[in-house]
Amino acid sequence: MMRELIPLSIPHISGNEWKYVKECLDTGWVSSVGSYVDQFEQRVSEYVGAEFGIATVNGTAALHLSLLACGIRPGDEVIAPSFTFIAPVNAIRYCGASPVFIGSDPATLGLDVNKVNDFLAQECALRNGELYNKQSGRKVSAILPVHIFGHPVDMAPLNDVAGQYELPVIEDASESLGSEYQERKTGSLSTVGCFSFNGNKIITCGGGGMVTTNDESLANRIRHLSTQANKKPFEYEHDEVGYNYRLTNIQAALGVAQLEQLDSFVEIKRKNAAHYRELLAGIPNVDLAWEEPWAKSNFWLCTLMVSPADRIPLMEYLISQNIQVRPAWKLMHTLSMYQDCQVYKIEASVAEYERCISIPSSVQLTAEDIQFVVDRIKAYFDQR
Ligand SMILES: Cc1ncc(COP(=O)(O)O)c(C=O)c1O
Structure with missing residues (x-):
């Protein structure tokens, strides 16, 4: 007789998930405002050791908003791995920018810091304090490492290289919640960290994401963009084209219960x-x-x-x-x-x-x- 399927990676629902979701349903707090959203933001950011957390509808949205808030503009270039799930690369495109794909480090499967360094030193040039790719003529605006399969990228030298050129680093920690680099949690190691709580991740909200950062003005900007850029909610005064990227209270309730485990x-x-x-x-x-x-x-x-x-x-x-x-x-x-x-x-x-x-x-x-x-x-x- 055939053995039952052994799945690749499925959710483990074994704690307070039913209780917290039921509470949302019983109280009517089901949508994108509610105490579980606040708790989830606070607890995830505390867990990873970042000051601010902004919950989003999924990890891709977290990446998109982080790139926008870091100032990535149409026509820019962002350093990214080719060996990755597609979401971070699509997020670069949503900003109208292009990825430049740099090879992996066989030891971590993530971005190879030496290759990033070589690219920036040999293939790019500084002009008026900004970095330009000599081949394409485009401005290089950020580095986006991805912690592949949960293993951290070698972040200290990567942050050093980024610092040399004043480039923001957007850490895609979607797969690495709970992983550590030199005893610090991934997602707290650079300008911003992004997480996914998709069903196949280590904890899940069904779907969900989070941006973590220590930079208050970036956090405010990301929150603003995630709520349709609504400056004065009562008067519906929107001051730019924003996004409806907020996580719902039901999803956050699931997330809080999962985070406990x-x-x-x-x-x-x-x-x-x-x-x-x-x-x-x-x-x-x-x-x-x-x-x-x-x-x-x-x-x-x-x-x-x-x-x-x-x-x-x-x-x-x-x-x-x-x-x-x-x-x-x-x-x-x-x-x-x-x-x-x-x-x-x-x-x-x-x-x-x-x-x-x-x-x-x-x-x-x-x-x-x-x-x-x-x-x-x-x-x-x-x-x-
Ligand atoms: C590395 C990586 N980045 C981003 C994402 C996107 O997350 P989401 O599916 O929540 O949009 C995922 C997984 O789905 C991922 O594995």
Whole structure:
């Protein structure tokens, strides 16, 4: 008999979710104002160690508003990875700007700081205090690192490089809530941090997002833009084109209940990753993407690294065994919308993409599930 599907990453609803959502329904506070929205903003920002939190309808909206508030204008360029989920790159486009794709660091799978440094030093020039890409002639306005699969980018040198050119850094921490860089939480490490509470993330609101920052004027601007730029709400006085990007109280109620469990979710995911690693150690040709000494990953998605020749056949085999797996995202510079964008030292991103398979990583994964997944991986290599 076929074993039940082992999903990749599903929500774990085991705390006060029903209670808090019911309270919203019972009181009628269901929409974009309410005590859970305030609590969620306060608690997430406290958790990550940032002064301000602005809840948004999803992580993509958080990124869009952060880029706008950091002053990204049509025609600008933003440094971003090609190896990422598409949302941050789309958000750059929503601002009328273009991404410049810079290669990954194989140790973290995130932006390679040395390559960013080389690009800015060799391919760009300062003019009147602003940085311009010598090839395109466009202004380079920000750096957008993404903490891939939960593992932090090497942020200290990245912040140093950004500081040298006075570029804001927008940290996409959508996948890395609870992860730490040098004992500080991701999302609090640079100009602004962005989170997603989509259903596949470590905690979920169903859908939701958050911007975190220590910069009060950025926080005010982001909040303003998220509420239709309504300067005097009673009189409906809007002073620019804004967005309806606020999170609802129902979603925030879910989020508050989930946040209460976050520490235990991180602990479980780290334990599961260590268990996978221990069991996989005996299998040649397979590595598990691991963490750097300065990092504490939330291991949002555990990811195998295999040879390019094994990647698709192994995925097909695991799927046939009712194990849900996923490839990494197609590289951004290969997608039709972005294939005209500049790439720089992208080889490592291509190599890593061709090796990655994300494997079941939900909080409710059991030791037996992990053993089963590893046994099937072993069986694939035995029969190859
Ligand atoms: C790295 C990254 N950035 C942004 C997002 C977008 O978040 P959302 O789906 O909440 O818009 C996601 C996930 O969905 C993501 O993985």
